[in-house]
Amino acid sequence: MYMVAFLGPNASYTHQAARDRFNQDTCVLSPQVTIEDVFQQVQSRVAKFGVVPFENSTNGSVVFTLDLFADIKSRHPDIVVCGEAYVDVHHCLLGRGAARLTDTSLSSKTDSPTSSGQATPTSKVPYPKTPAVKPVVPVKHVKKLYSHPQAWGQCRDFLSTYLKGVERQDVSSTSRAAELVAEDQSGSSAAISSAIAAEVHGLDVLARNIEDSADNKTRFFILKRTDCLEHQPMHRGAKVVDDDQNSFKSLVSFTVNHEDPGSLADSLAVFKSYKLNLTSINTRPSGLVPWNYIFFIEFKGRRENDGATGAVNAALRDLNNVAKCWRWLGSWESEL
Numbered sequence: 001m002y003m004v005a006f007l008g009p010n011a012s013y014t015h016q017a018a019r020d021r022f023n024q025d026t027c028v029l030s031p032q033v034t035i036e037d038v039f040q041q042v043q044s045r046v047a048k049f050g051v052v053p054f055e056n057s058t059n060g061s062v063v064f065t066l067d068l069f070a071d072i073k074s075r076h077p078d079i080v081v082c083g084e085a086y087v088d089v090h091h092c093l094l095g096r097g098a099a100r101l102t103d104t105s106l107s108s109k110t111d112s113p114t115s116s117g118q119a120t121p122t123s124k125v126p127y128p129k130t131p132a133v134k135p136v137v138p139v140k141h142v143k144k145l146y147s148h149p150q151a152w153g154q155c156r157d158f159l160s161t162y163l164k165g166v167e168r169q170d171v172s173s174t175s176r177a178a179e180l181v182a183e184d185q186s187g188s189s190a191a192i193s194s195a196i197a198a199e200v201h202g203l204d205v206l207a208r209n210i211e212d213s214a215d216n217k218t219r220f221f222i223l224k225r226t227d228c229l230e231h232q233p234m235h236r237g238a239k240v241v242d243d244d245q246n247s248f249k250s251l252v253s254f255t256v257n258h259e260d261p262g263s264l265a266d267s268l269a270v271f272k273s274y275k276l277n278l279t280s281i282n283t284r285p286s287g288l289v290p291w292n293y294i295f296f297i298e299f300k301g302r303r304e305n306d307g308a309t310g311a312v313n314a315a316l317r318d319l320n321n322v323a324k325c326w327r328w329l330g331s332w333e334s335e336l
Ligand SMILES: O=C(O)C(=O)C[C@]1(C(=O)O)C=C[C@@H](O)C=C1
Pocket: 007, 011, 012, 013, 014, 015, 053, 054, 055, 056, 062, 089, 148, 150, 151, 172, 173, 174, 175, 218
């Protein structure tokens, strides 16, 4: 049995990704408090693999994960990506429905209609979108919301219509949010979390599918150490590994000399010259000098099996001449 660390507690979306990806007959899934803890567990060899959120189709990059890959304090120098997993993310509003509230001053507020179902027009958004769903029970008693910061940006229409101005508290994951709401005896708080978290924590589903986009998905990365020789963690229904370079993706980070005009363009041109198709670019503050940045490039192709003369290795040799410094962050089979 080996250990797989994931962003917990149980019932987070990261937990779903880990369960989809790993066969629990051969491993133990270990919930961690923060994304950084997942990196640490893998770096220190306590866990063989880690699962972390990387990007959401509605709200974009998970900046905490990017900053851990940037690793300016060199705390996880041996971490690489070895797989990816996509999870459909359907958020619910979880709390206590009126029937369960003991505080009558709160439950009396639920007698009024939830709202018109129309967000207030502003000069910036004169015609706000109407959310696709309504709460299944009144939500006027909700005075505080908990969730992972990524989730707010995935449920804008619903929140601005039904819970406008309600205090929000960021927490480490959506399942942690559900845990906190379950502990709140007043019943006046709610979490944006999953339907599974409602079951696990005995909460009521106040609204279902509150995400702005019906095809809301989050992409997760599987992490391992560079010296771990397994390429792909075992997962249910594992595909036969295809050797076509286009079936693989790779991730590299680099910084450039900001004083040198064209240094970013020159770095990107390296990938073009070896016909390596870029699939995403992210950037974060370098953390070293204000207004200097670190770039994260994903591209089609793989380094392993590529041979010393392969396109990926050749591109990395050239990148060495134009970028200030770069770091290899892994190759994995694309799940798209
Ligand atoms: O909070 C969770 O449940 C997570 O797994 C984290 C996370 C994320 O960081 O993107 C994953 C999926 C959702 O997009 C919201 C939060």
